[in-house]
Amino acid sequence: xxxxxxxxxxxxPRIDQTGAAVGDSSLTDVAVRAGVSTATVSRxxxxxxxxxxxxRARIKAVADxxxxxxxxxASRLATGRxxxxxxxxxxIDRWFSxxxxxxVEQVLRAxxxxxxxxxxxxxxxxxxxxxxxxxxxxVDAVLVLSVPLQDPEVAKLRxxxxxxxxVGASADTFSSVRIDDLAxxxxxxxxxxxxxxxxxxxxxxxxDVPPHFTTPTDRRRGYLDALAASGIGYDPALEAAGDFTITxxxxxxxxxxxxxxxxxxVFALCDEMAFGAMRVLRTSGLRIxxxxxxxxxxxxxxxxxxxxTTIRQPVVEQGATxxxxxxxxxxxxxxxxxHQNEVSLPTQLVVRxxxxxxxxxxx
Amino acid sequence: xxxxxxxxxxxxPRIDQTGAAVGDSSLTDVAVRAGVSTATVSRxxxxxxxxxxxxRARIKAVADxxxxxxxxxASRLATGRxxxxxxxxxxIDRWFSxxxxxxVEQVLRAxxxxxxxxxxxxxxxxxxxxxxxxxxxxVDAVLVLSVPLQDPEVAKLRxxxxxxxxVGASADTFSSVRIDDLAxxxxxxxxxxxxxxxxxxxxxxxxDVPPHFTTPTDRRRGYLDALAASGIGYDPALEAAGDFTITxxxxxxxxxxxxxxxxxxVFALCDEMAFGAMRVLRTSGLRIxxxxxxxxxxxxxxxxxxxxTTIRQPVVEQGATxxxxxxxxxxxxxxxxxHQNEVSLPTQLVVRxxxxxxxxxxx
DNA sequence: ATGAAAGCGCTAACAA
DNA sequence: TTGTTAGCGCTTTCAT
Numbered sequence: 001x002x003x004x005x006x007x008x009x010x011x012x013p014r015i016d017q018t019g020a021a022v023g024d025s026s027l028t029d030v031a032v033r034a035g036v037s038t039a040t041v042s043r044x045x046x047x048x049x050x051x052x053x054x055x056r057a058r059i060k061a062v063a064d065x066x067x068x069x070x071x072x073x074a075s076r077l078a079t080g081r082x083x084x085x086x087x088x089x090x091x092i093d094r095w096f097s098x099x100x101x102x103x104v105e106q107v108l109r110a111x112x113x114x115x116x117x118x119x120x121x122x123x124x125x126x127x128x129x130x131x132x133x134x135x136x137x138x139v140d141a142v143l144v145l146s147v148p149l150q151d152p153e154v155a156k157l158r159x160x161x162x163x164x165x166x167v168g169a170s171a172d173t174f175s176s177v178r179i180d181d182l183a184x185x186x187x188x189x190x191x192x193x194x195x196x197x198x199x200x201x202x203x204x205x206x207x208d209v210p211p212h213f214t215t216p217t218d219r220r221r222g223y224l225d226a227l228a229a230s231g232i233g234y235d236p237a238l239e240a241a242g243d244f245t246i247t248x249x250x251x252x253x254x255x256x257x258x259x260x261x262x263x264x265x266v267f268a269l270c271d272e273m274a275f276g277a278m279r280v281l282r283t284s285g286l287r288i289x290x291x292x293x294x295x296x297x298x299x300x301x302x303x304x305x306x307x308x309t310t311i312r313q314p315v316v317e318q319g320a321t322x323x324x325x326x327x328x329x330x331x332x333x334x335x336x337x338x339h340q341n342e343v344s345l346p347t348q349l350v351v352r353x354x355x356x357x358x359x360x361x362x363x
Numbered sequence: 364x365x366x367x368x369x370x371x372x373x374x375x376p377r378i379d380q381t382g383a384a385v386g387d388s389s390l391t392d393v394a395v396r397a398g399v400s401t402a403t404v405s406r407x408x409x410x411x412x413x414x415x416x417x418x419r420a421r422i423k424a425v426a427d428x429x430x431x432x433x434x435x436x437a438s439r440l441a442t443g444r445x446x447x448x449x450x451x452x453x454x455i456d457r458w459f460s461x462x463x464x465x466x467v468e469q470v471l472r473a474x475x476x477x478x479x480x481x482x483x484x485x486x487x488x489x490x491x492x493x494x495x496x497x498x499x500x501x502v503d504a505v506l507v508l509s510v511p512l513q514d515p516e517v518a519k520l521r522x523x524x525x526x527x528x529x530v531g532a533s534a535d536t537f538s539s540v541r542i543d544d545l546a547x548x549x550x551x552x553x554x555x556x557x558x559x560x561x562x563x564x565x566x567x568x569x570x571d572v573p574p575h576f577t578t579p580t581d582r583r584r585g586y587l588d589a590l591a592a593s594g595i596g597y598d599p600a601l602e603a604a605g606d607f608t609i610t611x612x613x614x615x616x617x618x619x620x621x622x623x624x625x626x627x628x629v630f631a632l633c634d635e636m637a638f639g640a641m642r643v644l645r646t647s648g649l650r651i652x653x654x655x656x657x658x659x660x661x662x663x664x665x666x667x668x669x670x671x672t673t674i675r676q677p678v679v680e681q682g683a684t685x686x687x688x689x690x691x692x693x694x695x696x697x698x699x700x701x702h703q704n705e706v707s708l709p710t711q712l713v714v715r716x717x718x719x720x721x722x723x724x725x726x
Numbered sequence: 727a728t729g730a731a732a733g734c735g736c737t738a739a740c741a742a
Numbered sequence: 743t744t745g746t747t748a749g750c751g752c753t754t755t756c757a758t
Contacts, residue, residue, distance in 0.1 A: 024499070024500070026750095026751055026752085027751060027752060027753095028751075028752095036728075036729085037728065037729045037730075038729090038751085038752080038753090039728070039729060039730080039731095039753080039754080040727080040728055040729075042752070042753060042754090043727095043728090043753095046753090050727060050728080051727070051728085052727065052728090055727080055728085069499045069500055070500075070751085070752075071440070071500050071750085071751050071752065072436075072500060072501050073435075073436045073437075073439035073440040073445070073500075073750080073751080073752085074436075074440050074734090074750070074751035074752035074753085075751080075752050075753070076436035076734090076752090077434070077436040077437050077440050077733095077734045077735065077736085077750090077751080077752070077753090078733080078734055078751080078752045078753040078754080079734085079752085079753065079754090080734075082436070087480075091465075092461050092464050092465050092468065093458075093461040093462050093464075093465045093679075094461065095456075095458075097461065098455050098456040098457070098460065098461050099456050101455050101456075101482070102454075102455050102456045102482060102484075105455065105480070105482045106482075106484070109481075109482075114479055114501070115479070115480045116477055116478070116479065116480075117450075117468070117478045117479075117480045118472075119464070119465060119468045119469075119472075121465075121469070136387070136432045137387070137432055137433075137434050137435060137436075138435050138477070246668060275665075275668055276668070279668055302638075302665055305609060305638055305639070305642060316456075389734095389735055389736085390735060390736060391735075391736095399744075399745085400744065400745045400746075401735085401736080401737090401745090402737080402738080402744075402745060402746080402747095403743085403744055403745075405736070405737060405738090406737095406743095406744090409737095413743060413744080414743070414744085415743065415744090418743085418744085433735085433736075434734085434735050434736065436734085436735080436736090437734070437735035437736035437737085437750090438735080438736050438737070439736090439750090440734090440735080440736070440737090440749095440750045440751065440752085441735080441736045441737040441738080441749080441750055442736085442737060442738090442750085443750075
């Protein structure tokens, strides 16, 4: 006979056949050790009211002693709630995604939620995702970060019957957070107009415009509106598409320089395209802002370094906000009171060295 | 009496009191409908061998018809395996993190694993994490991405008794993937020496050097080794710390310019510090590479745009590789055969426009 | 305030 | 090859 009683093994880390330590101690272990029922331990540890402070303290002490941690699988199975939010991003390796996720993570983590993470990647990966819908039964809610959703994809998401949150888009009855793209873009263009520019080029998005991703169209409309408000006519020759990437911005700027009507200023619908444009301008021997002004949109982390005037949008905060909206819908009380579903956050003009007053034309 | 028999509800989406559709259909539903036992359904759907192709087909048909999806919570509880990997990053909103996660995600997702995501954030968040160890019971393995681990943190991780993977560090018996920082740095410095430079400044890391995060020290040693190999003495006045950030790089470069011994070339231990240095050089009226050459390390996504010569490290691939090592340890066969635990990936010199031959000193 | 017991939906022996 | 059955570790009525 060993010195331990027959239940002694409960107190030691149990080892399975692979040699790895398994699941530590269970609720039952704690209950036995504390001389109460498993129900009471469960209640005590979850902070439910119907437990004496004294027993709760005792149970907590035992739990700590045994290093007890609740098994998420078991409580998920019992309650049907996963305390997990699925987060879908188009591509994790982009500045915007990282920023938004940061905000999402902070809020969700603080509320005790886990993040289940899906990177869509290329078109194929995206198709696979919406085909398999791997979030079913694993999450309580879904967050979709600036993915231009197609109608069938919206339908798929809705069929999950879960709270859905969108950043940078709005659709259906989903919660959404975005910025006022139109106003921001108009502000950018007005800044240029205020500096005396009238020949203002636009580096816009691509040609394919998914219905629920209005960022490119809204920003473009802001450009048009600002021009119109100042009585400046729109010249199609001053617009080129750059598909929201650095290299796209380079291509677009090259096109613009190849045309007869030369602008004195350029508005790129995002900073990355502005970066590409700036590079082309420099290698073309044009000086910024002396020969041409450049303004972007986003306030990318590199914009300060590159001295790019831009429209700042609060990115981390958009993540935090959509997370809060979702938590709101998930909380019990939410079923009774109405909750806010669409939030728009303000943008802000950040003037740096890439914009300056228009100079008199040479020749 | 409704037209459905007493079991009819099983075939309809069940609605709970909140109005949301709940858990769809269960294994039992499928079993009943297919006229087999739940065990057979389970086997069939998991592709186990001991099922007739005929019954498997029938079961699959029924499952599809009912839109059946396995409940992860239930199977986790039954098997003890979560099919989830915890991924810990110091800060998600950095270029390096996003790249590595991309690689990790691709591999893990393809193997049917979920990613549970933890962003450590500031020191406080980090302390909280290692205190609470929220991964216990929720993951089968843990990936730590370029977090400079302290000894107590290593101990905490080990106490999980799970496979642990590290990127950019190595410790304990953990699997790890990294690059040859020393060789890469030496290559960078040799490139400068080959261009005729002998007064080569170093923008190094911070002062606090965690024991398991050897990147800064290794790269610095590469610098020293390369100098020594060419018979060039080390001058402490040519070294300044920039803590691996853009602003740190700016500070370091300013310091260097304030000293009597002026370099003709600068090696920054990472591209971001090089970015900061380049900016300070430009605003100081120095031209790159005419007056001074700059070389970085990493091949950050912006380095191409900024025309920075650098040492490229394969970042996405490091993520993919560590994920594979971990999957290896998780697979059943892994218990029998030995597996590789430490992988080192090669770096590559990428020559761009920021480095050029040394010119004769003026004055 | 606490306990007993019935699940939650699956998997894995063990039988047949 | 297929079925029976006993859990996995919790939560939650319903009693007490």
